[in-house]
Amino acid sequence: MIENEPQKSTIDQRESAKQQSSNETEIDVSTIQSHSMQNSKYEMLSGYLDGELTQQEAQKVMLLLDSDESYRQLHDEMAIMRQEVQSLSLQDNELEHLDRLFQEPVAKNSRLFGFALLAISSVIIVAMVMYFVFMNAAISLLLKCAIAGLGFGALLLLFSVLRQRITVSRGEKYKRINL
Numbered sequence: 095m096i097e098n099e100p101q102k103s104t105i106d107q108r109e110s111a112k113q114q115s116s117n118e119t120e121i122d123v124s125t126i127q128s129h130s131m132q133n134s135k136y137e138m139l140s141g142y143l144d145g146e147l148t149q150q151e152a153q154k155v156m157l158l159l160d161s162d163e164s165y166r167q168l169h170d171e172m173a174i175m176r177q178e179v180q181s182l183s184l185q186d187n188e189l190e191h192l193d194r195l196f197q198e199p200v201a202k203n204s205r206l207f208g209f210a211l212l213a214i215s216s217v218i219i220v221a222m223v224m225y226f227v228f229m230n231a232a233i234s235l236l237l238k239c240a241i242a243g244l245g246f247g248a249l250l251l252l253f254s255v256l257r258q259r260i261t262v263s264r265g266e267k268y269k270r271i272n273l
Contacts, residue, residue, distance in 0.1 A: 139169055143176055209259070216252055220245045 135158070141147045142155040158165045195201060224245045227238055 135165065136168075139165070139172060143169075143172055209256075213252055213256055217249065220248055 138147065138151060138155050138158075142152055147155065159169055224242060227233055227241045233241075
């Protein structure tokens with residue numbers, strides 16, 4: 095009988111551990127469900143304030159606003175935040191000032207000169223790295239091919255961006271349109 099008692103206590107410990115883990119799982123599931131419901135309430139309220147809900151969804155939000163004081167407080171806080179964010183947007187005269195700064199000859203020339211220096215130095219660095227890699231006999235052929243692919247890929251990206259910048263700067267039809 096002495097031998098059976100430790101086994102009995104081990105079985106009891108296992109059963110209590112199972113009960114605790116099932117209770118924790120139930121708590122975790124209910125916590126997840128409550129967070130999910132809360133997130134959907136936030137999303138519905140945000141959509142309501144932005145005017146993105148269907149009529150049926152908007153009516154559900156209005157009913158919640160009428161019946162739930164905490165939801166109404168959240169609505170008021172979100173509405174105030176929304177108004178504050180909208181008031182922070184740049185005014186037209188600030189946008190025009192920024193546009194003038196970008197169109198100044200000094201700014202244009204320095205951007206062009208900086209981009210040219212970046213492009214030329216990038217080409218030189220890639221060419222030197224590729225030269226040293228291909229002249230080193232200790233580097234395997236596979237690694238040389240991989241490095242060559244990286245180098246040529248970088249150069250192709252550089253030239254495509256350069257071409258795109260030149261094309262856009264020449265034929266910008268919508269320069270004066272502010273969104």
